[in-house]
Amino acid sequence: MHIDHENELLDKAKAVRLASQKISGKSEREKNNALREIAEQLVKNTRAILSANQMDMDHAKEKGMPNPLLDRLMLNEKRIHTMAKALEQLAELHDPIGDVLEKWVRPNNLHIKKIRVPIGVIGMVYEARPNVTIDAAGLCIKTGNAVFLRGSRSALQSNKALVSIIQRALRSSDFPPESVQLLEDTSHDTANKFFRLNGWIDVLIPRGSSRLIQTVIQQASIPVLETGAGNCHVFIDETAIPKMAISIVLNAKTQRPSVCNAIETVIVHKKWFDRYGTDLIEALQAAQVNCRIDPLEANQFPELPIATEEDWATEYLDKIIAVKIVDSLNEAIHHINHYGTKHSESIITENSDHVAIFFQKVDASTLYHNASTRFTDGEEFGFGAEIGISTQKLHARGPMGLNVLTSIKYLIEGSGQIRE
Missing domain, CATH: 3.40.605.10 (Aldehyde Dehydrogenase; Chain A, domain 1)
Incomplete structure (x- = not known):
């Protein structure tokens, strides 16, 4: 017609x-x-x-x-x-x-x-x-x-x-x-x-x-x-179980990279990264994810491009991830609140006090503990479908x-x- x-x-x-x-x-x-x-x-x-x-x-x-x-x-x-x-x-x-x-x-x-x-x-x-x-x-x-x-x-x-x-x-x-x-x-x-x-x-x-x-x-x-756009993060805390943490990061990044609840940066506690960082990077690379490493770890991974200010703020929607190293929970929260888009954020930890602080201080519509951000979805929440994911604070927030x-x-x- x-x-x-x-x-x-x-x-x-x-x-x-x-x-x-x-x-x-x-x-x-x-x-x-x-x-x-x-x-x-x-x-x-x-x-x-x-x-x-x-x-x-x-x-x-x-x-x-x-x-x-x-x-x-x-x-x-x-x-x-x-x-x-x-x-x-x-x-x-x-x-x-x-x-x-x-x-x-x-x-x-x-x-x-x-x-x-x-x-x-x-x-x-x-x-x-x-x-x-x-x-x-x-x-x-x-x-x-x-x-x-x-x-x-x-x-x-x-x-x-x-x-x-x-x-x-x-x-x-x-x-x-x-x-x-x-x-x-x-x-x-x-x-x-x-x-x-x-x-x-x-x-x-x-x-x-x-x-x-x-x-x-x-x-x-x-x-x-x-x-909202989805510049989402997973924070691997010092006490995170290695196998769980790596599995969640891989799912949150690779299960469907082109959607807004996929993560773009993994934030890792320095003490955890010193022990398991190589395993994490190798797992991401095996999944064909291009890693951009924090300048603090550039010497340990000289083959990786160094993450820039632009990387922290980018929603790649692709098999690319920035790796940020922090010394504390508060530093991780500060990074998320500065660069995040108030969409979905996850903490991987066995420290219940850290979970409480993360849930209280991170400004986002949807927060996770020991789970992938990929669940921010109307159907996964039992809503049947969604008309979008709200990152504002009036009338509606989240799926x-x-x-x-x-x-x-x-x-x-x-x-x-x-x-x-």
Whole structure:
């Protein structure tokens, strides 16, 4: 279908706003049926999705897209089945809409209830990852919200195929298909207008690179739920069990390097490193990770490039890791709070006092003890899916699931009271 880009933005904004008013009152059963229908259609249309994704992949390779971003863009049968499974899991979760959060009675006998309600229209701004299309649509449908998607040019064919399948499934589920809209005009000028659709979009959620997130924050006139880039760390404390520490670092770095909860720096206590540092470096190298070593240990590992100030601050999203050596827990915490992006941080230690201090003093949305940072994920937390990982401190923090996509409403029952 030909899209008139000049009118597309406002036409779809009006349609998604109208749809949001229609779906806000849908029952839990109706919403769950829609989610299951989308899941079924995803699996049935796997071949069409993969064909569209291959077009995006071919174009991205021609443009020289880096491997980490290619990995984010790529779909295969396993990933499509994973997306479908996430929708089925969402359908099994409790619907938060209508939940009574608080209730009380005032001295004048007014009965007050505070309940969860849909936000309205969510504007989703994201890069490369077509799975976000499904996550965002699923979470919004479950919470009675409509969603206006603005993906990147690199994933346009994949996103068009996915949204077409979603809308077809919604139509067969007696849902307004306009509940999920895709902005096909990916120009920067139209994006800037998208960020200023006050009255049509209630909140923007950017998900992608630090550059994208900052662009949305700086240019938007709509409230923004800020997600964050992931310059994450594992700190190996003096008492860390060597085998556990090395295993966690390898998982946090290599299980999927291109995602935001992978670590970029391993911080190691000097006493631990003196005993087990060679084992750690050799394990990373065996996993084909390029190590950049703290200048303090340059003599011990002359073959490794020396880590710079830029390395401490870089989100590589690749098989590259910086190795920082510290003399104390406080020095590790200082480094994390200075260079981290308030995403996910882990301490490997057998000292419970150090765990308590780390948990208290590290400023991040998600903290771990003796576990990989790769668990910072809506599905891993039992949320079914996530619409992003918030690193801000207002309204939402950490993996954002269903409850984050709700607002509140106060309902007051009276018996003729008037204010004097």
